[in-house]
Each structure stands twice: as C-alpha cells, then as structure tokens.
Amino acid sequence: MDISDYLRFSDPRLVEKLRQNTEVVGYEGGAPSTAGYSGEASLDASLLQTKPLKKRKSWLPSGLHAFSRSKNECVREYFRKGNYKGKCTPLFDGRVVIGPQRLAVSLSMLVLLLMSLKMALHICPRLVDSVEELGGAVHVAMFFTDLLDYFLLPLSWIFFFLTAFSDPGIIPRSKPEDHPEEAIAEIRPQQLDPRTGMPRPRYLLLNGVAVKQKWCRTCRIYRPPRSHHCSVCDDCVTRFDHHCAVLGTCVGLGNYRYFLCLIVTLG
Known part of the structure; x- marks a missing residue:
C-alpha cells in the first residue's frame, strides 16, 4: 500500500x-x-x-x-462541495475555519482588545514620559522596551487570527x-x-x-498516526495537540506554529 x-x-x-x-x-x-x-x-x-x-x-x-491541510485540492473540494459534516464553519474552500465555540473566541478578542487599548493609551505614553526624565543607558533600555511593546502588539493580533481561523488539520x-x-x-x-x-x-x-x-x-x-477525533469540533485533526477553549478551535498541524508564536508574543 x-x-x-x-x-x-x-x-x-x-x-x-x-x-x-x-x-x-x-x-x-x-x-x-x-x-x-x-x-x-x-x-x-x-x-x-x-x-x-x-x-x-x-x-x-x-x-x-x-491526510492534508486545506491547501491540498482534495481538502478544498471537500469543503467546497458542502460535504463537510463537522461543527466548524469553513469559509473560502477551507482557507478560513471558524471553530464551534464562537462566544469563547469573541470574548478572547474582547480581552485582547482591552489589553491593546490599555497599552496604547496608558502604559506606552507613561513609558515615554519616564524615558524623557532619564538618561544614559537606562534611556536606551527603556526606549527599546517601549519599541518592542509596540512591535509585539500587532504581531499578537496577527497570530491570534491565524491560530483561531486557520484549518487546524481537519481530515x-x-x-x-x-x-x-x-x-x-x-x-x-x-x-x-x-x-x-x-x-x-x-x-x-x-x-x-x-x-x-x-x-x-x-x-x-x-x-493517521498522532491524529485524534475532537468531540467538540466533531472532526479528526492531524497531529492533534489539544482543543483550545480560549480560541474556540483545535490546535493541530495546521495552526500549531501560529499558536506557539501567539504564546510568545502575548508573554
């Protein structure tokens, strides 16, 4: 075979x-x-x-x-013809997959939005004010810390959407x-x-x-080996890691790298 x-x-x-x-x-x-x-x-x-x-x-x-990710033609055809029977919602021939726990991912987006607003409106301006009062090496360190925060903030949003709305590896x-x-x-x-x-x-x-x-x-x-049937999404997922209740979807072969990057940027 x-x-x-x-x-x-x-x-x-x-x-x-x-x-x-x-x-x-x-x-x-x-x-x-x-x-x-x-x-x-x-x-x-x-x-x-x-x-x-x-x-x-x-x-x-x-x-x-x-066994494939959604970029494979057989999987796109599976989503395109309406033969999908799981609890997720595939869009654009499986290029976008919304998990069944939409309330959970909506609340997570709200929390991330509040964190972003608090950082943009309060924390970052306060860091800028404190930097102006300092000098020397401390001034440079605070500047790069502030710059890193502004850089990681949009990255966290990007990896959040990639993790929550990518095909985790549905078979x-x-x-x-x-x-x-x-x-x-x-x-x-x-x-x-x-x-x-x-x-x-x-x-x-x-x-x-x-x-x-x-x-x-x-x-x-x-x-396939290392795959598992998720009872929440009602799908078999390749290289299944876990079902994330915060993101409302599974974490598998298709979005595991995005999930790790999301953890790093949020940390």
Whole structure:
C-alpha cells in the first residue's frame, strides 16, 4: 500500500521517506511484527492486507481517508462541495475555519482588545514620559522596551487570527457511498470486529516501528498516526495537540506554529 494514499504531509520529502519505510503489517487480533510478512507466531498472518483497496472517485485519494491541510485540492473540494459534516464553519474552500465555540473566541478578542487599548493609551505614553526624565543607558533600555511593546502588539493580533481561523488539520470524512469498511471486508472479512461490525485497529510499520492505527466510527476512516477525533469540533485533526477553549478551535498541524508564536508574543 502506498503511504501517500493515507498520509499527505505538507513536506513532500517526508511523504517519500514514509512511502519507502511504511507498510501495513497486521490488524488487531495478533500482535504486530516488526519483521514484516515473515509470519512469526506473534502476527496473525490471515489478517494481513494482501492486495490494495479499490480506487474510488471521491474527494478522498483512496477509499480510506486523506491526510492534508486545506491547501491540498482534495481538502478544498471537500469543503467546497458542502460535504463537510463537522461543527466548524469553513469559509473560502477551507482557507478560513471558524471553530464551534464562537462566544469563547469573541470574548478572547474582547480581552485582547482591552489589553491593546490599555497599552496604547496608558502604559506606552507613561513609558515615554519616564524615558524623557532619564538618561544614559537606562534611556536606551527603556526606549527599546517601549519599541518592542509596540512591535509585539500587532504581531499578537496577527497570530491570534491565524491560530483561531486557520484549518487546524481537519481530515476529510469518507462519503457514505464509499463504505470503506465494506471495501476492507471484501479483502479480508476477518478484519471486521464481530462485536461492532467496524474495522479493527491495524498496525503500520513506520520507519521500523510498529504504530497502531485506529478506525474512527464518526469519520469512517483510519486515523493517521498522532491524529485524534475532537468531540467538540466533531472532526479528526492531524497531529492533534489539544482543543483550545480560549480560541474556540483545535490546535493541530495546521495552526500549531501560529499558536506557539501567539504564546510568545502575548508573554
């Protein structure tokens, strides 16, 4: 199986590296074997995926799932056609994503606005007055401190909007007509859990390390490694870090760098 069918990173070099070092080694019901398809007792060989899934015409690259940021065409098509089923509000083909907790982000914007007004109207003029009364090295230090405050203030606003209204890394859901679990059942019926009827977790051999990949019942996809389904946003998010109640959205692959810059500028 081609790793790019279910893992689509922003760095093409990483995609190529994963393509060369990743394979499906088994499904839950037998422990994963880091030796691939050698058939040790620790691996249930009957659960190995022996042939590729059927290609389906969809916004998804395959019948399982896509992994990408909104700049990828398949994700833009997912948002553009109105097939999005989560609780967020995507705009401009997913280039802008508003989280479900709009009251929280509105209150955060209000607090940041009050902090900005207080700094612009009271703190900064007071610093300027104190600088005029001082001299020497203290004068220079206070000047650069005042200049840094004015510089970080607009940056905090920029990173706030980038974090709160960027796509955190939402993974497109599978179409109802795709039925990826049925496609798996056509290959190996043993891959379905008899208790739930859903596909069992499977193991990927990623750079020589066995990684467990779970099936998401809501999105009907195999979640990529380090991803998580957020119950607040009702979406699977790539490289999910946490759901930020202050910003009203998730922090993931798409906005994690902006979030770190926001913390630094506000600090």
